[in-house]
Amino acid sequence: MATGHLTISLDALVENWRSLDALSGSGTQTAAVIKANGYGLGAARVARALAKAGARTFFVAMAEEGAEVRGALGEGVTINIFGGHMRGDTDMINDLSLTPMINSINQLTRHLEALPDAPFGIQLDTGMNRLGLEAGEWAAVRDIALSQNPTLVMSHLACADEPDHPMNAFQCDNFLEMTAGVQAPLSLSATGGTLLGPKYHFDMTRPGIGLYGGMPFADAAPVVALSLPVVQVRDVVEGEAVGYGNSYIAPSNRRIATVSGGYADGLIRAMGPKALMYHEDTACPVVGRVSMDLITVDITDLRDTPATLDVLCAHQGVDDLAEAAGTIGYEILTSLGARYARRYAG
Numbered sequence: 001m002a003t004g005h006l007t008i009s010l011d012a013l014v015e016n017w018r019s020l021d022a023l024s025g026s027g028t029q030t031a032a033v034i035k036a037n038g039y040g041l042g043a044a045r046v047a048r049a050l051a052k053a054g055a056r057t058f059f060v061a062m063a064e065e066g067a068e069v070r071g072a073l074g075e076g077v078t079i080n081i082f083g084g085h086m087r088g089d090t091d092m093i094n095d096l097s098l099t100p101m102i103n104s105i106n107q108l109t110r111h112l113e114a115l116p117d118a119p120f121g122i123q124l125d126t127g128m129n130r131l132g133l134e135a136g137e138w139a140a141v142r143d144i145a146l147s148q149n150p151t152l153v154m155s156h157l158a159c160a161d162e163p164d165h166p167m168n169a170f171q172c173d174n175f176l177e178m179t180a181g182v183q184a185p186l187s188l189s190a191t192g193g194t195l196l197g198p199k200y201h202f203d204m205t206r207p208g209i210g211l212y213g214g215m216p217f218a219d220a221a222p223v224v225a226l227s228l229p230v231v232q233v234r235d236v237v238e239g240e241a242v243g244y245g246n247s248y249i250a251p252s253n254r255r256i257a258t259v260s261g262g263y264a265d266g267l268i269r270a271m272g273p274k275a276l277m278y279h280e281d282t283a284c285p286v287v288g289r290v291s292m293d294l295i296t297v298d299i300t301d302l303r304d305t306p307a308t309l310d311v312l313c314a315h316q317g318v319d320d321l322a323e324a325a326g327t328i329g330y331e332i333l334t335s336l337g338a339r340y341a342r343r344y345a346g
């Protein structure tokens with residue numbers, strides 16, 4: 001059976017990195033977050049395109065991801081690990097020159113004992129309570145840590161996609177307080193914080209989702225397009241059912257296309273009743289349940305039978321699809337299926 005076609009525009013990706021870079025001053029470096037296989041788009045390809053455009057610092061979640069990126073980029077760029085220095089990571093960190101963002105006193109001890117001369121950063125918890133040293137822990141180890149010249153001191157905002165949320169200023173103030181007198185470069189903001197303005201930029205921004213065309217970067221160029229082959233078309237008579245559980249009963253005579261793609265490809269089941277597929281400018285509603293490999297679509301309004309229907313296109317971006325599924329663009333991107341034929345354009 002034919003697979004869906006996922007087209008990834010590396011030109012749009014680079015354009016988004018440049019647009020986000022242009023939001024901060026020349027004293028602020030714009031890094032690139034390429035964790036989770038470059039938000040599902042292919043970490044190696046994404047990393048190479050952004051490095052060529054001038055990105056010098058990359059962030060991944062764990063050392064194994066860093067190893068892949070180092071393989072793709074070679075020497076000369078910095079690869080930071082949000083998860084820090086975990087037990088078992090020491091050889092990878094050392095051999096591949098990865099830079100862990102140290103999250104706890106435990107990790108700091110591990111790093112300084114195992115690799116006393118290897119670079120590291122510090123991640124502080126300014127209120128999100130997810131990763132990083134809390135204020136008390138930081139106070140206890142600050143002098144030791146700073147004496148080893150960390151390459152970065154960073155934290156992460158919990159509510160940056162809501163510009164008016166008081167948590168933003170609260171965390172920014174905490175960060176300023178915790179980093180007073182620190183000489184190392186500072187970083188607080190991902191995509192959302194980058195959009196909040198200069199106060200949030202510090203020495204480095206760390207956009208992820210905005211690079212890939214997702215909200216909260218409303219001005220992003222779309223990076224992904226996805227179309228699914230039509231496997232079969234049939235006429236359904238008024239009163240007939242379509243798909244599992246008979247959840248759709250044709251209200252009148254309809255023409256139904258079955259396309260190749262389903263929840264096993266990241267087209268999550270919950271999007272079913274609200275999602276649309278497009279043929280050129282015409283929207284065609286998904287009818288019946290999304291199944292593992294197939295989706296049924298009402299194409300009664302189309303004059304011809306198309307070879308494919310578009311899921312991600314000019315009319316429906318990752319955030320529109322996320323909305324239909326009750327989730328966020330991040331989850332749509334990172335769920336994109338391994339079965340799709342991937343084509344990199346630009």
Ligand SMILES: *Cc1c(COP(=O)(O)O)cnc(C)c1O
Binds near residue numbers: 082156189190207
């Ligand atoms: C994922 C992540 C980012 C990137 O966030 P986006 O919202 O995708 O821009 C930046 N910093 C940290 C600590 C992260 O976990």
